[in-house]
Amino acid sequence: MRAIALVAQAVFKESIRDRVPYSMVAFAVLVIAASYLISQLTAGQDMKILKDLGLAAISVFGLLIAVFIGINLVSKEVERRSLFSVLAKPVSRSQFILGKYFGLVLTLVVNLTVMTLAFYAVLLYVDLTTDALLKTAWPAPALDPRLVVAVMLSVAELMLVTAIALFFSTFSSPLLSALLTIGLWVAGHFNADLRNFEAVLDVQPVAVVARGMYYVLPNLAPFNIRAEVVHGVTVPATQVALTLAYAAVYIVILLIGAIAVFRRRDFK
């Protein structure tokens, strides 16, 4: 455990000093602030647009951080051979992989917390500067705690995406890992369509393959509850719990896969 924590700390320290996450967070904060201006253009819909854009910005920039740091986590170490000195020390390959993963998760959580705080600051400002009468038209209060649930599911989704990126980065190049991870993320959001593919194309073998892919590929649609939260609809706690459990199982499987690949690898 200690070795995993030490590797994770080093990843966190290294990534918070990298300019990439900083610029992503800065850009996300800028988008959240800009969404306030956009919301001013649409009378009555301002709070919905503000929340929708803010949550989307947190999710998209979080995704970029997860993908671009995640794909480099292992492949960059292999390419630059910086892992040689680490693996020659009392650190097993599985501890190294788990440390890398938790280090990036820690980075993500910190970055998403900063973005969420910026988001809440904008919402608070709008809440304080809006007439009470206008507020009655809002489907939910500005500082709705359900927003935190939406962000929490975004974090779970990004933890899953990080595990995907880490898995690919144990055996492929950064570019290929990025393409595969983003490809899976896109497929994951349209996964439900694969379930009933025979309705689109009535060819039985294709439908069977599509059904198989539905069960294998990650289903990321349940992690997006932005529409419900923005419209003030409460998502049942069991649905949130099941989605989190699904993420946990998928992440464990991916980490086991990443460790299995990494333990067998030769580092030339």
Add this chain to the structure above:
Amino acid sequence: MAAIETEELSKDFLVGFWRPRPYRALDSLTLSVDEGEVFGFLGPNGAGKSTTLKLLMQLLYPTSGTARILGRPVGDLSVKQRIGFLPENPYFYDHLTAEELLSYFARVFGLRGPDVARRVSAVLDEVGIASERRLRLRQYSKGMIQRVGLAQALLNEPEVVFLDEPMSGLDPLGRRQVRQIMLRLRDRGCTVFFSSHILSDAEALCSRVAILAQGRLVASGRLSEILAFELRGWELVVANLSDELRATIAPRVRGIVAVAHGRFTIDLPAEESPDRFILELGRGGAQIISLNPLRETLEDYFVQSVGAAESRQTGL
């Protein structure tokens, strides 16, 4: 007990994209390094030196054969606790400082609290980069990174240290410092296993050497056994050598080569007495600059061993 043992250790890599075929990078290496010795692992580029070191660090898995360090299989975490490793052309995390990197590694070795700072300061002082400890590694030169690499290999006061080309990227001062560190390690009973192209370093430091060529062990043993240290002749450097005198001595020497500033190097055969020759040259008006005995060097032995291995390989 041997500090390092390999038995019939071999490694094949697959080469070719469409029809991959095995390429043998290391072929049946059997080697034993005693505790407390400085062992030089020599060979030309592509001989299999780094492959061997990576097999010993379990960065590569062998195709066949076994390797043990301190009596335990390589890769055993308890062994890794007791060894140090400097990879060839090391690279570390750009955004960390040398102090942070070494503190991280010291904690990996199980050091805690004030022991971490104490040990990190000690190794930074030992490799001579204490004043740059708070600079980020991206600002370091190649030589400084090499020193950081050496520092991290010494953090746990290892019983066996593996150094892959430790002199690479270092200036003459740095090389001398590394030589001194290696001798200090030997004096405190640490086994030093190092690969190098620089034969003079090996000659100055090693008790034993092994020479690898094309993945095979072509020679190994104590320097005193490998090199006969027989006198092969004398090298005499003189100035003011007149043409007449040059013509007179030419038949009795193996060669006369003009060097800078009117000086000549005379290659005397071993059977020729240098005293008599010096007197004769002095009488003829030449000025003696230096006289050195010529003995077989590790370089001569290296060239012979590697050359013979390559000839066998090509069938010439």
